Amino acid sequence: MHTEFCDEVGNEVPIFAFTHCRDVVVAVSKAGGMGVLGAGFMDVNQLREELDWIDAHIGDYAYGVDVVIPQNYVGRDEDELTELELEEKLWAMVPGEHLAMAQKLLDDHGVPPWPETGRPKIFGWTLQTVMPCLEEALCRPKCRLIVNALGTPPADVINRVKSSGRLIGALCGKRKQAVQHRDAGLDFVVAQGTEGGGHTGEIGSVVLWPDIIDAVSPLPVLAAGGIGNGRQMLAAMAMGAAGVWTGSLWLTAEEADAQPAQKESFLNAAVDDTVRTKAWTGKPARVLRNAWTEAWDRSDTPDPLPMPLHGLVTADAMRRSEAYASSGRTQQVAMNICGQVIGQINDIESCRSIIYRMITEYLDGLEALNHLMPPELREDP
Ligand SMILES: Cc1cc2nc3c(=O)[nH]c(=O)nc-3n(C[C@H](O)[C@H](O)[C@H](O)COP(=O)(O)O)c2cc1C
CATH class of the missing domain: 3.20.20.70 (Aldolase class I)
Incomplete structure (x- = not known):
């Protein structure tokens, strides 16, 4: 071997x-x-x-x-900007309708709001x-x-x-x-x-x-x-x-530190329960199919944004679905990669x-x- x-x-x-x-x-x-x-x-x-x-x-x-x-x-050529300046610029490019759709999906599935005000961190x-x-x-x-x-x-x-x-x-x-x-x-x-x-x-x-x-x-x-x-x-x-x-x-x-509800989702999944979708980051990625992926993949909803803008749309869902993994129907809107x-x-x-x-x-x-x-x-x- x-x-x-x-x-x-x-x-x-x-x-x-x-x-x-x-x-x-x-x-x-x-x-x-x-x-x-x-x-x-x-x-x-x-x-x-x-x-x-x-x-x-x-x-x-x-x-x-x-x-x-x-x-x-998006933003790859902005070498002269600091991390914070680039974040500001990227947030300004995210349409309100995408953020509103994300919030509605989380609310509809009973995911508690994030306790602090302020934007979630951009992925690194x-x-x-x-x-x-x-x-x-x-x-x-x-x-x-x-x-x-x-x-x-x-x-x-x-x-x-x-x-x-x-x-x-x-x-x-x-x-x-x-x-x-x-x-x-x-x-x-x-x-x-x-x-x-x-x-x-x-x-x-x-x-x-x-x-x-x-x-x-x-x-x-x-x-x-x-x-x-x-x-x-x-x-x-x-x-x-x-x-x-x-x-x-x-x-x-x-040894994996995932939430028990997320581990359950993984353990219960069948081989055909995943989907390759842009609904997580804007580039095709494989995750467990759920209400979140189905909503973004529908033809009558806004298309996912290019990377890293769609990551800003999903950032709040990522932190909330991790913190409140077993609340409401959180697993239906979690990014279970x-x-x-x-x-x-x-x-x-x-x-x-x-x-x-x-x-x-x-x-x-x-x-x-x-x-x-x-x-x-x-x-x-
Ligand atoms: C939860 C999860 C997150 C991942 N994130 C990354 C990543 O940040 N960088 C990366 O190079 N690959 C990432 N991958 C892909 C893995 O490195 C690896 O190539 C992939 O999981 C192999 O396929 P498998 O899931 O069938 O084992 C991720 C995979 C999973 C399951």
Whole structure:
């Protein structure tokens, strides 16, 4: 199961876990995989607090940090503006009818109002917010890996990460993006099939993975999108992946800090309960289908705005549905980001037992394949 990429990053097994939860990062890395903390919703102060905790609890193991620098977003060219000035400018671009529709959906589903006045924080998806977070991650010796979502990171970010001695990679959902990542000098790519949770493309994993592996070889490719057990992992490794990059798998882990009502939604979901929609951020992302996604996807309602403007529309819903997860019919308007694989996750397990289960299933699958060979060609166990 060991791959060269494992040696480079210091994993015992080629399992990478994207998560927003620091406990999951630590538990996965300690069990032999690598936990990668999603910093996309954090400002630099929150990230510092999370990384202090991880550094204090992870022992000698390594971890990664994932940031979101979209290649295209409204405001990308406004380099001269401060974070606050850019926020002001973006808020002014959000039409009142979008905010009114969001408020009505929340009220209609009995979600209590936010107790304080003032606007919710913008997601950390502008260069102004990400750069201080990146610097915070790079001053941590145990942080070995930086990953970017939503495009090729700018050249100065790539150079900065590489000159700090870390590896840098990025997600992609089609061959063209993978080639662009390689040509920009990234150390690896994460090929995410449409099944995956969060922002995702249109091509399914079984077609995407070999396409990208062939396109960028010998660059290591981590396979993502729809991996929840060892058989799915075996399929990815058989196609030449250097490891698997998973997200949905950890949402219901014992260590994950999601609200119980949200975990319930995930545990009860079937494979066909997700939808790829612009209703969360303005770019297509996979989430659990509910009244929120259906309302924004209807033809008689306003279209979602481009990123990051729609994120401003959903920001209040995100904080309220997290804080009041079990009130009223909150789960009907919550952004429950997950992939199709959520339908095969029905139990709460610890991160360590998830990793052990994956390895056992992988080895069982390998043995079953071995038995398909004529006896004279089988490998002895
Ligand atoms: C709750 C959630 C949030 C996500 N947010 C991000 C993100 O901020 N940055 C990122 O690179 N990927 C993000 N992703 C995608 C994951 O990194 C990963 O590629 C994906 O979950 C793999 O597909 P799977 O869900 O089928 O395992 C997210 C996934 C989930 C489930």
